[in-house]
Amino acid sequence: MRRCLAYSAMLPLLWLSLCSTALRAQEVSWLPDSLSNGSPCLFSVHLQGANHVTGTWQGHPLTFFRTHDPATWDVLAGIDVAVKPGVYPLQIEATLADGTTRHTEQSIRIEEAPYPTTTLTVPEKFVAPSAASLKIIAADRVLKEQAFAKTSPQPLWSGPFRPPLAIAPKTDSFGTRRTFNGTLASIHRGMDYRAKPLTPVKAVNAGRVILAHKLYYEGNCVIIDHGQGLMTLYMHLSHFRVRQGDNVRQGQLLGLSGATGRVTGPHLHLGVRWQGAYLDASKLFQMELPATPTVQKAVPTP
Ligand SMILES: [Zn+2]
Missing domain, CATH: 2.70.70.10 (Glucose Permease (Domain IIA))
Known part of the structure; x- marks a missing residue:
């Protein structure tokens, strides 16, 4: 990581391309498949060699934990009952053992739950x-x-x-x-x-x-x-x-x-x-x- 920071002082764009690469869409998943206001949700990141995985969801910080599968990281989160339906970003950043990072932003659709x-x-x-x-x-x-x-x-x-x-x-x-x-x-x-x-x-x-x-x-x-x-x-x-x-x-x-x-x-x-x-x-x-x-x-x- 120290090496990457040194590059960043000189060549920020090169640093970004060398040290922070995008996670592929298939490396992120969630349960349940269809989310609505009031849903709890389990976000999962599938990535070999990660040391630390964090994220942001609707303004909330996420800290993923490593599951029994060392390449799978999960976090339990949710969507407030009062959230309006729409498409919301899920941002994830993973730090790998070599100090480099991977990031992604997924768009997640929130449906409207039929509450009486x-x-x-x-x-x-x-x-x-x-x-x-x-x-x-x-x-x-x-x-x-x-x-x-x-x-x-x-x-x-x-x-x-x-x-x-x-x-x-x-x-x-x-x-x-x-x-x-x-x-x-x-x-x-x-x-x-x-x-x-x-x-x-x-x-x-x-x-x-x-x-x-x-x-x-x-x-x-x-x-x-x-x-x-x-x-x-x-x-x-x-x-x-x-x-x-x-x-x-x-x-x-x-x-x-x-x-x-x-x-x-x-x-x-x-x-x-x-x-x-x-x-x-x-x-x-x-x-x-x-x-x-x-x-x-x-x-x-x-
Ligand atoms: Zn009550």
Whole structure:
């Protein structure tokens, strides 16, 4: 690399042609084949002799990990539910063992997912919160932002994600455009399960508990960091069974379902968040994902 930098001082164009060559289109792929707003996606780069692979996707930084196949590098990313359909660039840069780089830019089409619209009625205090409640909501926002900033630079997940409950989710609950009491519109950024109170809620993959706290809207809420900005959120719990700082394995009991926070009845709300984008959990559960070189320390906090 040092040699390349020396050239760059004298002959920038020659340096570019010598040291940075384009990846071929067939060296980049993604799952699922068809992407839409709310999709998680696995980007893959197939390249012999790479030491480090990074990228940029819709303004988000990507750091690829090497899979069991030394020539394949993956990263789990996503497309926010509110992203407009269109064609978006995926930029990738790979550094090879000899210090040279390869780069590519792929155009990726995002289709529009058919999410429904619905109207809900909830207690007025959740639509027009009092001044005291607004203070709690503002404090909650700070807590959540602090938690969201705690992501691991490496993936903590490994292999496919599994549902948090044995029961089926309410169909079409993710991405629904909602009107609360006819006044407040929002997009539902999670999946609802009609869980009876006290149903065990389990971790969808391995990770670290970055928040286990009572919040105004979310009720008793657990947030798990799966690394690289990927997090899952479990809301409206009646009881916690983990604490902030715990490392958890897939299927580990996190808490019991309930009806705390802004709810119309007992249920579990599961959110999937990637670098601030909200993704459809049902699409995540359908993906055949690879093992990662996780750096899990299976030592729970005392
Ligand atoms: Zn919900």
